[in-house]
Amino acid sequence: MTSTASDNDPILLTSTPAPGVMLLQLNRPHKLNALSLELLGALQRALTSAERNDDIKCVILTGSGRAFCAGADISDMGRGIGAYEDPRRLAAQDAISAFSKPLIAAINGYVLGGGLELAMTCDIAIAAEDAKLGLPEINLGAFPGDGGTQRLPRIIGKSLAMQMILTGEAISASEARRIGLVSEVTASDELLPRALGLATIIAGKSPQAVRIAKQAVLNAFDMPLSAGLKFERTATAAVFATEDRAEAIRAFTEKRAPVFKGR
Numbered sequence: 001m002t003s004t005a006s007d008n009d010p011i012l013l014t015s016t017p018a019p020g021v022m023l024l025q026l027n028r029p030h031k032l033n034a035l036s037l038e039l040l041g042a043l044q045r046a047l048t049s050a051e052r053n054d055d056i057k058c059v060i061l062t063g064s065g066r067a068f069c070a071g072a073d074i075s076d077m078g079r080g081i082g083a084y085e086d087p088r089r090l091a092a093q094d095a096i097s098a099f100s101k102p103l104i105a106a107i108n109g110y111v112l113g114g115g116l117e118l119a120m121t122c123d124i125a126i127a128a129e130d131a132k133l134g135l136p137e138i139n140l141g142a143f144p145g146d147g148g149t150q151r152l153p154r155i156i157g158k159s160l161a162m163q164m165i166l167t168g169e170a171i172s173a174s175e176a177r178r179i180g181l182v183s184e185v186t187a188s189d190e191l192l193p194r195a196l197g198l199a200t201i202i203a204g205k206s207p208q209a210v211r212i213a214k215q216a217v218l219n220a221f222d223m224p225l226s227a228g229l230k231f232e233r234t235a236t237a238a239v240f241a242t243e244d245r246a247e248a249i250r251a252f253t254e255k256r257a258p259v260f261k262g263r
């Protein structure tokens, strides 16, 4: 990962490091990848394009330099750019939340404020051992307003979430792993290879099963159990009726790998 980008570099680096996998790298390392309105817009456009591209099955999000993302751009706030209720900002946040394909956060270094909220919007979060995770908005006379007060307690429970939000203190990668905020911690140089490994495994599955499984799991955060179970039952029946499911059963009996076509 580069840490030498200048203002002229693209603020979001996009690549396809493996078939079916898109890598998006926040690239304002001199500002610890703070989420300017421009960067949020670039992220929204990249995800919209990934959503429409059937060849993209899974997206990895990471940061250049010594941060995943240090949160909303505080200097923009000082200059009145990208106000909290700016419809462009809110639309970008909504687009990220609504992305239907798996999104993996590969967290390097600082992940603070809106950066951690972005990582929590991802479906899987893994972190390098040097990661520092926190919601410091309280130090700026505010609190997390891009999903943090809702997603954090659902992920790690009330007391820990209150502690992080009300003190603003950051935690280490190993602590984040212990409380389930990230699923794995890797050596720094293993972060992207591991994220790519996970994304490649997911990209090899039936796209429909993956998309509906993601929705079903997200429903667990949103719905009463009875409604979630109802969705799960209907969605499972729909997935059982796909060609990919029939192909997987055939492949199992023929002792070969299935070839999924997304139908």
Ligand code: COA
Residues within 6 Å of the ligand: 030, 031, 032, 034, 070, 071, 072, 073, 074, 075, 076, 110, 112, 113, 114, 136, 137, 140
């Ligand atoms: N918005 C805008 N710029 C930011 C930023 C943010 N959220 N976080 C860091 N930066 C900028 C710094 O202003 C600095 O820019 P400069 O070199 O032009 O002065 C650069 O990134 C490097 O940050 P710096 O503070 O010098 O690095 P550090 O290693 O001393 O400290 C942090 C790192 C993450 C502890 C510190 O930058 C910080 O507290 N950032 C704010 C985090 C935050 O409150 N996020 C929530 C926003 S609502």
